[in-house]
Amino acid sequence: MENVIYEVSEGVAVITLNRPQAKNAIDAATAQAIEAAMDRLEADPSVRVGILTGAGGTFCSGMDLKAFLRGEVVVTPRRGFAGIASCPPPVPLIAAIEGYSVAGGFEIALSCDLIVASRAAQFGLPEVRRGLVATAGGMLRIPGLLPPNVAHELVLTGRMASAQEMAGYGLVNRLVDEGEALQGAKALAAEIAANGPVAVRTSKAVMRQSLHWSQDEMFERQDEAARPVFTSEDAKEGARAFAEKRAPRWSGR
Incomplete structure (x- = not known):
């Protein structure tokens, strides 16, 4: 089974994290596959918008801690954590989020330009609860995207936040019914792809x-x-x- 599925239709590339048995957690192979997908997205002039989503009703649960304990490296030399966090592609990228977008999974979403989320989606940076810190963009990007006190609360408490709360602060562009995040992201992508x-x-x-x-x-x-x-x-x-x-x-x- 491919860890990442890459499909293109009408100028829109859909990149699906495909480890549903592990809640789409990022191991070394998945990080490398995401980087390859980002390289492909960047190199193809016919692709105007990318959508990043997850299989099995979860966006991404972050770094695969079992892989971490095995000594796997989930940071790629050129693009950072998960093959995207420190160097997203120049093509507009939409995160289509169902279920959990947590820890590194939330940081992957923050690497994107737009977010479409199910009303049942949950976001969080719980790294401090594990004695870790959100170094894949969480601490760097959240303060510029949310009111400072809200950003500080999320990072310092590690609490979860609903899609409705994040939409209220403008972090989520569009809220959709459960199961319709990808469909909503495709509609938004079509609006962008229609432009020059x-x-x-x-x-x-x-x-x-x-x-x-x-x-x-x-x-x-x-x-x-x-x-x-x-x-x-x-x-x-x-x-x-x-x-x-x-x-x-x-x-x-």
Whole structure:
């Protein structure tokens, strides 16, 4: 059985963590398979959006502690924990979450750009309860995504939080009924995939990278990144399609 399943349809890649017997926990083989999926996603110009989900009604329960005790390394050299946490792909990535998104599983979700979650989904960073710390992006990303006191509470207590609570703080983009997270993520992906792929990738890059830009340089660096978009074939096609009152035919150039 493959630890990770990669499927593409209509410009959307669905990457499924496929260890339901282990609640999709990350062992060495799974981390390497996720990295390979991210590399494939990044290299394929026909893929405009990626969806990351889990089989068997659970998104991911984090690091496989049995694998950890066996001495397995679940961090890859290029992309970090689970083959994604420290270096997500430039393609927009949606987490489709059913059940538990805990510890490293929550950190994988935080590596994505958008989250669609079942109303029954649960989130948490319980590392401190095991004498560990959330070093796969939890401590780094949560403070910028949630109100500071809420972020501190989640990390320092290790408590679980419902999808409704996380949606209330804006961390979850769309709440859906149980069992419909993947369907909801596909609907959101279709909205993104309908847009100009050059513009979408550049927009993601600017939003991610600008967090580290100073006020003095941010417009200059934004313009540097955006300039090729305005001279692209897609920009010309978008204008022509608008004038001709038809759907654009994007080339990704």
